Amino acid sequence: MRDVLTWREPAPPAGTMGEPLARGRFGEYGGRYAPESLVEACREVDEAFREAWADPGFRGALARLLAVHAGRPTPLTPARRLSEALGVELYLKREDLTHTGSHKINNVLGQALLATRMGRRRLIAETGAGQHGVATATAAALLGLEATVFMGERDIERQALNVFRMRMLGAEVVPVTTGSRTLKDATSEAMRHWVGTTGDAYYCIGSVIGPDPYPWLVREFQRVIGDEARAQCAAELRTGVPDHVVACVGGGSNAAGTFAGFADTPARLVGVEAEGGAGAARGRLGVLHGCRSLFLQDDDGQIVEAHSVAAGLDYPGVGPEHAHLRDLGRARYVTVTDDEAIAAAVRLARTEGIVPALESAHALAWVIRAAGDGDLAAGSTVLMTLSGRGDKDLSTLKELL
Structure with a gap:
């Protein structure tokens, strides 16, 4: 089942993505x-x-x-050929270019x-x-x-x-x-x-x-993605701030780090989950691995096994701050199928010369779908975090293509 977004104006950003409340609550x-x-x-x-x-x-x-070991800052790369085909201005925050190949x-x-x-x-x-x-x-x-x-x-x-x-x-x-x-x-x-x-x-x-x-500690260490991207967008985008900020979500660290840089702007935040691991989109309130959040569960409250062609999205829940952002209406969470993600990975490789991790390909697949469905207006500026490179997934892609 596809998710169709009905856009609302973002909720007032004041106080979002700051320090958690008492007892580590979002x-x-x-x-x-x-x-x-x-x-x-x-x-x-x-x-x-x-x-x-x-x-x-x-x-x-x-x-x-x-800077000297991981190779930061990572560049903001315009996806020129793909942007022309989609009718939007797509920019990639290149976490795949860090040492070790991901955020x-x-x-x-x-x-x-x-x-x-x-x-x-x-x-x-x-x-x-x-x-x-x-x-x-x-x-x-x-x-x-x-x-x-x-x-x-x-x-x-x-x-x-x-x-x-x-x-x-x-x-x-x-x-x-x-x-x-x-x-x-x-x-x-x-x-x-x-x-x-x-x-x-x-x-x-x-x-x-x-x-x-x-959840807070990891988000703060990943905030460097959003802070860099915010400054790069201000310097390079005609709008200064992108209309949409998009990232894949498993537990959600690359998305949290990216969103943190734009939480106080009008940018619409979109987290893209695997169809078989959609904790934010379809999860129920529960407790797992030490925190209260949204998890895939059956009617008896037992955790349901997640599935994704991307191993990093194969998790049956989502970080608690993402669940909170969803409830606030500050971020939207949508899903993408395995087939859509694989097709997006191939398309990016053949239009921009970049082989993305299958996790990142989920975010791109939603951008491609949303541009085609009209959920992204023509000419919109879209920042997408490319969280990792696809070397690790080549054997999987070789079997599936």
Whole structure:
């Protein structure tokens, strides 16, 4: 079923995408639903992050790493041929051009620096598409830390290249054989492992999910995407601010970071989910992985398995701030099928010479559909975050095309 948008004026932006309310709440979402053994660990992360984020020395060190190691700022690329065909002005925020090939490095460098500041010597992470795992392994190697990455057995099979990259970088990759053997189960195993290792390990979560302070912390480390894009749009777009800001959403970190730069503007924010993993579009209120948000559930409240050709979108829920933005009417959440995403990836490759990650191709697929359906007015300016490059998905595309 396709989503048809009925546009309304954005809700008043005041107060959106700032610091969460007491107890890590974004409206009715968020919170710290953690086992007793992790409550103190989350509190320590919260205190350490607040102290670090207020420290110009910490932020300066992170900014330098993002520049000299990750390759920031990333460019804003006009998609000229595709724009002409669609009748809109499409600009791509090129997170695929960062070191490691996706936006994940922004968050991981921040959390790895925080872990070092806290005296932790080992990073724990979960990964689906493998990009967060690669970024974690990269940051660990750079800073002299150990890394243990949990990954679903199914994702290990379809993301073999990234598994090899993690191991080459020195990380231990732990296969997860329970449940759907994808991102949800990898996250569960990583959190269980953290319970017994809080004294020496830091849980480097990969998206805007999990117990407080992680949804806020990850969004702030990813805010660099939106802040850069805001300045680039002001310099390069005839309108200064794009009419639409679009990003793919699994847990939702690249979208949260992008939206944060435009929350106080008139830009319409659009999060694009996989048809088989539409937590924001079709989820129900529930608790999973330490936070209250929207999740795919059956009538008994049991989590329903998600599906997407893009491993990074194969998650049955959405971060709590996205659920809040949806309720406010500040952002819209729509879905795209596997076939639409694959077709969009091919089209971008053949019109702009860019092979996107299948996650990013979902966002592009919605832009293509919306331009054709009239949901995007002719001549609209559209900023789309291209969250990662498609090298990791070539074997999947080779089988499907």
